[in-house]
Amino acid sequence: MGQVEARSAPGAQHAADERPSEPALIEAAHVTAGYDNRREHTRLIALRDVSLQVRRGEFLAIVGPSGCGKTTFINLIAGFVKPLEGSVRVRGEEVTGPGADRAMVFQDYALLPWRTVERNIRFAMENRRGHVPKAEQAERAARALRLVGLTGFEKSYPHELSGGMRQRVGIARALVTEPEILLMDEPFGAVDAMTREAMQAELEKIIAETRQTVVFITHSIDEAILLADRIVVISKRPGTIREVIDVDLPRPRFDEQSDVQRSPRFGEIRSHLWSLLADEALGAKQEGATR
Template sequence: MQMAKFISIEGIARRYPGKGSASPTTIFEDLWLSLDRGEFGCVIGHSGCGKTTVLNILAGLEAPNEGTVIVDGQAVTGPSLDRAVIFQSHALLPWMTVIGNVSYAVSSRWPQWSRSEIRTHAQKFVRLVGLSGSENKRPSELSGGMKQRVGIARALSITPKILLMDEPFSALDALTRGTLQDEVRRICDETGQTSFMITHDVDEAIYLADKIFLMSNGPDAVVAEVVENPLPKQRSRVDLHRHADYYAVRNHIIDFLISRSKGFASSGAPHDPLHAPVVIPRAAAAQDDAALPSIGRSR
């Protein structure tokens, strides 16, 4: 018997009512995806396909019009500390300091802890995101990148069952972004953290994800493909581009975004929500890499 998936999004739909007599707008319908425990999934698609709405439904912040979401055998009916969210914006409490924002999350997770235990635990994650020395600053005294780092520390500090991320690194400078990608990847590898992230960065998805969900254009979007990342589980940023399968999977995703993401909703072709993941074999990979435009290819 097949084991149940740790995350199972089953046939969900999200529609918004039209104005007056106008028909409702269907963002997506009959959308399915799943992740095993400890997997890292990334969703890529053009703006308007409903990526953030899917994440909000998984977080319990929105309810689907149809379908259900199951996490660790339980249906999602609302927010939970088992599902931590890192938003695009920092979403900090402006009257609290850096350590106060992180400590507030920690105390919500472990209310029985002493003040000293809470602060020690919070300080560990403040240090992790490179904000040692800024513990007593308030959000108004921080740069945009620093604010987002506090949000990342706050989410990681409660050691959630699922880490949900909505383009969490997009506001950061390149050096900090890379450092935090490395840290999130290290934490997920060491702890077996199950993670689900939205990104527009193809290279970020290839570096972080085990599965990459490609969504067609909205409205009426679907999960068109599930790409199994062919790169080794243990991979590093330094030599990522040297791997034999790197450009093949990168070009496959870029080709989808440029050429194939428009056809699913408008074609009316049947879509199997239980379709097998797309696996890019080595032999086909070399052929695809040679045939596609050399977007971002080293010369």
């Protein structure tokens, strides 16, 4: 498939048309990716012929049925896996491995239990190329903790924190390296509904301050609409881009006065997304039943 143009849900205005044209920060060109099963001598294709551009400073959400290749796509950007065909480029340079300009926030907390909150955050700087002086490490860790609302918990250990607080540490650990690109793989999937909503609001504030480019995977339609500038809908495996939708809703979206979730436009986008994802989920289920 060629380059996918952004399309909005019915009745939308194209927010992308109002922005000045500039080179994409991230570009995937005709990417096919998969995994080899050496024992059975088979290959599973996760993504097929995917082309997508991500603008600098954009918050891009990716949604799709389980197993459609969402995590594979974000791992391609991170440099954890390489495409079988096509290329992934950042600032025009092909991604050949992890880099300091990208940081990942995983669904599980992935914290070191024997380290305090502050030392978990500093761990990210300890494993980067180039020495960061201890004074600067402390300053950057303090700023990251302030951004995620954990000032005062520097000396706590992971087992002393709630699930939401542990995930905040994971986000702070990604922020402390000051990456240009923040990659988030269902970061709020393991927390309860109330904590999830609070963290969504906090993330919007953080990104408004840091102005980072975000690629965000989620299974939640509402979460994607509330956080993203654009939403990419991936088909069932092998994943292809079914549609790219502009989210033309005002920010901030977690302001009680704006009440975005009650707006007619939110409902239109949600209904459109639901119809796309219901089709894909049903297709995947029927395909599985025939095997």
